[in-house]
Amino acid sequence: MIQTWFHKLSSNVEQVIVGKHEEVRRVVATLLTGGHVLLEDVPGTGKTTLARALAKSLGLEFRRVQFTPDLLPSDLTGVYVFRQGEFEFRSGPLFTGLLLADELNRATPKTQSALLEAMAEGQVTLEGHTHPLPRPFLVIATQNPIEQEGTYRLPEAQLDRFTARVRLGYPEGESEREMLRRMRQASPLDELRPVTTAEAVLEAQRAVRKVRVSPEMEDYLLEVVAATRKAQGVVLGASPRAALALERFAQALAALEGRDYVIPDDLKDAVFPVLGHRLILSYEARLEGLTPESVLHVILERVPVPVES
C-alpha cells in the first residue's frame, strides 16, 4: 500500500524535479520516520523547488523562512499580542505542515536552537503555554556548504536532530535537458496538484513503525553503530538517537519498497543519509582526505551481514 502511495507521490514530484528519484525517496522516507531533512548543496540545485513540490503533492501547508542573522526566535514561534484586554497568541511560521528553513546556518545559534527544539519536541512553549505543532510536520532545512562567511556552523548536537542529510547534486546530462524543456513554457510547479492527504501521511507513518526488524538485523545495526564509535579518525560517532533514526529510516525504506520487514540493503541504504552528517572526523583524518562517507564505506565492508554461513 505504501509502495503505491509512494509511486504516486514520487511521480507527481518528479514532474518538477527531474532525475532525482533517489533523493526524493530519501526525503519521503524521512517524512515517514517523523523526522526532518537537512538538504545540503550549492545554490540552484533545486532544494527549494523540491520542498515546494513535495508540499503541494502532499497537500500540506507550506511556509518558507529565509534564515538571516537578524532573525529572532519569536519570528519563528510566534508572539503573544495584547488585544481587547487579553493576550492572544499569534502563531509563527513554525505552525505549518512543511517548513522550508532556507540557509539555516545563517541564523544565530539562538534562533537555530529555537527551531531545532521545536523540531525535536513537536511543540512550542511560550509564556508557560504549550502549543502543539500540526501533524505531520516536516522541516526541510537547507545549508550551503560553499559560502561559509557570515554563517554560524550548526553544532553537532543540533545536527544530530536531523534524521537525514540529503545532497541533491547537479542533474545529469539528459535530466538537465529534460528540465530545460519542461520549464520552457511555464513552471510545472504551478500546475502540481495534491495526490495524497495529511491523514494518509500519518497512516503511512504508523505503518512504518510496524515494519519488522528481526533480532539479527538489530544486531547488525548495533554493530554498525558501534563501529562508527571505534573507527579510526572519528572523534564523534553515532549517538543512540542516531541508532533510533537509522532503524526508523531503514523501516521507512522497506515500507517504500512494499515490504514489512527490513533487509540488510535497507540498512546499508540508510547508513549514508542518516549517519553521514553525524560523524565528526579528527583534524588529522580530514587532512588525510577521509570523509564521513569514506569511513562509513570502510565500516560497511567490515561488519558481517547476517546471512547463512
Next chain:
Amino acid sequence: MRFQPVMVQAQWALVLIFSFLALPKESWPGLVCGVILFWALWRSHYREGFAWFSSLPGLYHFLGVEATQESLLAAFGAWGLVSFGLLLLSLTVSSASRGARFPVLYLLPLIALRPEGYLLGIVLLIQSLWTLTREASLSGQLGRRWVTTPKAPAGLLAAAVVLAAGASLAPLGIATDSPPPSKVAEPGAHAVKPPAPAEPRSEPGLPEGGNLASSKRARAVSTQTNPLPLLDIFIQVTLALAVLVLGIAFVLAVRARARGQPLLRGHLMPLLVASFGLGMLLAWFQLSRGDAGAAEGPVTALPRAPGGSADQTVAPGGSSALPVLDASAVVGLLAALAAVVVLSAVAWSLARQLKKEPSHPPEASPRRGEGEKAASASRIRRAYQQFLRLMEQRGYPRTVYESPREYATRLGKHSPAVHAELHELTGLYEPVRYGGYADEAQAERAERLAELVPDAFSYTLDATGDQQREKA
C-alpha cells in the same frame, strides 16, 4: 518450463534394476525397503536421516531366524551387508547432489565386497547420469542446445568398465547359487540367508537351515526336545513386536519431520535399535552356545557364559539341542525387551505429538500453519545455504559484508543468463531470513533454484572458459 524428460526417469529406473541384479535375491527385500526409505526421507527433505536409518531395512534378515550361531551369523552378515551398501549408496548420492567433486570415493570400501563391487559401477553410473540429467535439465531451462561436458561420458565409460569387470568376476547369477547358511560365515563370502532349500535333513528334530521353512520345522520339532518352548515364542514375539514398533516409529518420525516438528526423541531410535540388536544377539548366543563347541572359525572364538557348559547337549552334526537360559541370556532378553518398550514409548510420544494437530484443514489451524511455516522456512534457509556452499565450490564465495542482494547482483554480472533466477532465489530467501515468512510452494521453488543456479555457473564456465579467466 520445467524440463523433466521421460528418458531421465527411465535411466533412473535402469539404475534401480541394475541395483537389484547386482545384489543377491535374498537382499532384495532389504533393498526395496531401503529404496522406499530413501524416497520417504528424500520427500520429507530429511536426506541426512538416511545415514541414521540405513541399518533398518536389513533387519528383516533376523525374522524367523533360528537360534543357532550359524544362522545368526548369516543373518548378521546379511544385515551388515545391506546396511553397508545402503549407507554408502546414500552417502554417495547425497554428496553428489550437493555438488561434491568426488562422491565416488565413498564407494571405495565396496571393492572389498567382491560381488557387491557391482555397487561401485552402479553408483558411478548414478553419478554420471546425475551429471547428464542436470546438464540436460539446465540447458532445457535456459533454452540452450544441450552440450555435454567431458565429465559425463567419462563417468559413463568408467561405470561401464567397472560393471563389465564386475560381471566377469561375479556373474549376475551368483546370487541364486548362494551357499547354504552353514557355509556363509566364511570370510569374504556372500554372507546372506539363502532361499529356502527343500532338502530333507539327516537328523530329524535338529535345526540346520537358516531359512524360514527349516526354522518352522525346527520349531515344530523343538516342542518335543526344547525344554523352553515358551522362550522361543517369546523371542519371536519380541522380535516381531520390535519390527512393528520400529516401523510405526519410523513412519511417525518421518511425518513429524516433514511437518517441521522437533524430533526430541526421534534420534534415540538408532540407539534403541542397536540396544535391541545387541540384547537379542547376546541372548541368542547364550541360548545356542551348544554350537560353539562343534563349530569352527569365528564361532569358536565367541565368549561363553561361566558355568553354562554343563547344561549343554551336543547333538550329531554339531547343532545344539537344548537352549540354555542363564544370566547373560536373561540380561540380553531383558535389554532387548527394554529397548522395545522404550521404542514403543518413543513411538507413542511421536503419535501424541502428531495427534495434537487438529484434524481440520491446515489453513484453519494456526498451530499447524506455524509448524508448516517453520518447516518451509527451514527448507528455504537450507536451500540457500546449499546454494552458498555450491557457489563457493565454484569459486564465487560470498564475502561477509555482502547482502544477499549485493551477492546476487555480483553473480548476475558474471552469468547474466541466470540473473533473474539469482534474484528470485534471493527474493525467496529474504522474507524467511528477515521477515519470518515462508510457504510450501516457495520452499519447493527455492530448493529448485538452489540446485539450478550453481549448475548454471558450472555450465557457463565450462562452456566458455572466458569467465574462469576473468575470475582468475
